[in-house]
Amino acid sequence: GAGVSQSPSNKVTEKGKDVELRCDPISGHTALYWYRQSLGQGLEFLIYFQGNSAPDKSGLPSDRFSAERTGGSVSTLTIQRTQQEDSAVYLCASSLMGGGAVDEQFFGPGTRLTVL
Amino acid sequence: AQKITQTQPGMFVQEKEAVTLDCTYDTSDQSYGLFWYKQPSSGEMIFLIYQGSYDEQNATEGRYSLNFQKARKSANLVISASQLGDSAMYFCAMREAQTGANNLFFGTGTRLTVIP
Numbered sequence: 024g025a026g027v028s029q030s031p032s033n034k035v036t037e038k039g040k041d042v043e044l045r046c047d048p049i050s051g052h053t054a055l056y057w058y059r060q061s062l063g064q065g066l067e068f069l070i071y072f073q074g075n076s077a078p079d080k081s082g083l084p085s086d087r088f089s090a091e092r093t094g095g096s097v098s099t100l101t102i103q104r105t106q107q108e109d110s111a112v113y114l115c116a117s118s119l120m121g122g123g124a125v126d127e128q129f130f131g132p133g134t135r136l137t138v139l
Numbered sequence: 140a141q142k143i144t145q146t147q148p149g150m151f152v153q154e155k156e157a158v159t160l161d162c163t164y165d166t167s168d169q170s171y172g173l174f175w176y177k178q179p180s181s182g183e184m185i186f187l188i189y190q191g192s193y194d195e196q197n198a199t200e201g202r203y204s205l206n207f208q209k210a211r212k213s214a215n216l217v218i219s220a221s222q223l224g225d226s227a228m229y230f231c232a233m234r235e236a237q238t239g240a241n242n243l244f245f246g247t248g249t250r251l252t253v254i255p
Contacts, residue, residue, distance in 0.1 A: 056242055065143075065230055065245035066184075073241065082242065114184065118241075125172065125191075128243065130184035 025049065027131035029115050035137045036105055044100045044134045048117030055098050056116040056128060057090055066114060072098060105138045112136070142166060143231050145246035152221045153254050159206070160216040160249045162231030168192075170236040173214040174243060175205065178228040187229075190214055192236075221253045 028047045048055050053074045058066040068082035072092040092098040112135050116128040144163045152158035175187040190198045190205045198205040206215040232243040
């Protein structure tokens, strides 16, 4: 079946512009996660959606970052007034239950964001 | 304090030999899960193996095994019979079940290079 998809695969923008990154999770997965991977680093948690519950926004680095998930499926991560330090690969993941024993997270291919 | 520590930025192994990638973790939760992911140069995150904190036996998945030493808070990944295709970044991650947070905490990764 189809995996997690993300678009665009690459995004180059100018400092100060807003960007939107899209994630399509695996059908039927109730949990959706956004992570950020800076060059040569591990993944940094940003935000987590589980069903209709309020999202866990504890990882968002500033109020310039926001995300929404419409209809419990597609999610959009928005970065306003982008800064050069926002340059990174943004990875989306989904899982079936959002917790439990293994509840493997399946990752998308990521969006590489470059802020000039 | 870092929740996941991977002290080996890079490792080399001869093809067909075994290699151990180190991971230590820090948590006060009694219930948690430990994961290993592989990230090839193409960028996707591939789930390899999972160990639950209450699992008494070390997890194994094909050529991958997890050397879980709970008292030492270590969860080292052992890859047996290395193959050229094993060259990639390897990330150790943890989910703390008791806190209710479902996101994964990642280490900074180990770059494994398999030498022919």
